[in-house]
Amino acid sequence: MGEKDDGLGLSLSLACGQNQPSLKLNLMPLASSSMQNLQQRNIWNELFQSSDRKLDTRLVHGGIDVNQAPATAECEEEGGVSSPNSTVSSISGKRNERDPVGDEIDAERPSCSPSSDDEDGGGGGDDASRKKLRLSKEQSLVLEETFKEHSTLNPKQKSALAMKLNLRPRQVEVWFQNRRARTKLKQTEVDCEYLKRCCDNLTEENRRLQKEVQELRALKLSPQLNMHNNPPTTLTMCPSCERVSSSSSSAACTPKHRNLSPSPQRPVPVSPWAALPLPITHRPFNAPASRS
DNA sequence: CCTCGGGCTCTACTTACTTCA
DNA sequence: CTTGAAGTAAGTAGAGCCCGA
Numbered sequence: 001m002g003e004k005d006d007g008l009g010l011s012l013s014l015a016c017g018q019n020q021p022s023l024k025l026n027l028m029p030l031a032s033s034s035m036q037n038l039q040q041r042n043i044w045n046e047l048f049q050s051s052d053r054k055l056d057t058r059l060v061h062g063g064i065d066v067n068q069a070p071a072t073a074e075c076e077e078e079g080g081v082s083s084p085n086s087t088v089s090s091i092s093g094k095r096n097e098r099d100p101v102g103d104e105i106d107a108e109r110p111s112c113s114p115s116s117d118d119e120d121g122g123g124g125g126d127d128a129s130r131k132k133l134r135l136s137k138e139q140s141l142v143l144e145e146t147f148k149e150h151s152t153l154n155p156k157q158k159s160a161l162a163m164k165l166n167l168r169p170r171q172v173e174v175w176f177q178n179r180r181a182r183t184k185l186k187q188t189e190v191d192c193e194y195l196k197r198c199c200d201n202l203t204e205e206n207r208r209l210q211k212e213v214q215e216l217r218a219l220k221l222s223p224q225l226n227m228h229n230n231p232p233t234t235l236t237m238c239p240s241c242e243r244v245s246s247s248s249s250s251a252a253c254t255p256k257h258r259n260l261s262p263s264p265q266r267p268v269p270v271s272p273w274a275a276l277p278l279p280i281t282h283r284p285f286n287a288p289a290s291r292s
Numbered sequence: 293c294c295t296c297g298g299g300c301t302c303t304a305c306t307t308a309c310t311t312c313a
Numbered sequence: 314c315t316t317g318a319a320g321t322a323a324g325t326a327g328a329g330c331c332c333g334a
Contacts, residue, residue, distance in 0.1 A: 133322065134310070155300085173301085174323055181303075182321090 139165045
């Protein structure tokens with residue numbers, strides 16, 4: 001609820017070809033200013049200072065060069081601050097298997113500082129029911145800034161960030177997963193919006209063309225009428241408004257277009273995308289590429 | 293070199309909880 | 314105070330990739 005769209009820069013970059021309309025939408029948060037970039041970079045550099053050669057290569061393959069953001073060496077071990085406010089209770093054995101670091105932290109998990117701003121603490125973590133934490137504004141901000149830099153984290157970066165935020169690495173991991181999911185969802189929404197507009201334009205174009213076909217058929221079916229009453233008709237298309245005209249004098253349908261159109265009777269491809277706003281070019285969407 | 297199993301992370305989906313109108 | 318919708322942290326399943334045996 002907190003971040004919403006103001007934290008999400010939605011962008012649109014598309015090029016609709018005739019046969020293959022390629023759609024590239026970008027919802028990566030926009031780095032609005034160099035100041036902000038600098039701030040993000042500082043956060044990032046502060047978090048990850050030393051190099052880590054053995055990084056997850058998939059991140060690089062996915063277009064995200066995490067090798068540029070090395071991790072600290074000491075962040076391997078988490079000085080887990082035990083908290084009485086333990087709210088995560090449904091710990092799956094699978095997850096424990098898969099996240100040994102997080103497992104240790106889970107055993108002695110740090111006091112997730114959201115407790116600072118939501119003091120209720122759910123009655124002091126009394127039961128074994130799944131209790132949800134609310135990340136603090138500061139934590140969310142740092143996570144957001146980090147996400148703007150890199151939408152994925154390698155294990156060391158994750159641990160370093162978790163330590164900085166006093167969270168468990170698993171929490172950082174989950175936050176990034178959910179954040180990517182939200183970004184993708186937003187992108188899908190923008191995709192749908194755009195495709196809907198494309199569809200509307202095509203429908204309108206189709207309607208117009210159907211109408212013109214009917215008019216042309218009507219003209220063809222009454223040749224003698226046209227022959228006798230009208231001068232020879234040459235069907236052309238106005239280059240400006242792309243409307244078929246049966247006028248023999250000029251391809252342009254109006255005097256205004258006649259003035260604007262230097263070349264006479266040039267076939268103009270009808271573009272249903274013409275009415276759409278120009279594509280906005282942004283950074284490529286950084287979501288990890290599908291593995292293949 | 294090939295295969296296999298374990299470990300890890302990912303996405304997609306779901307659940308449970310919180311917040312707010 | 315209740316309620317429903319929206320947001321979000323976290324769980325789960327399945328898949329792909331990497332690496333060592």
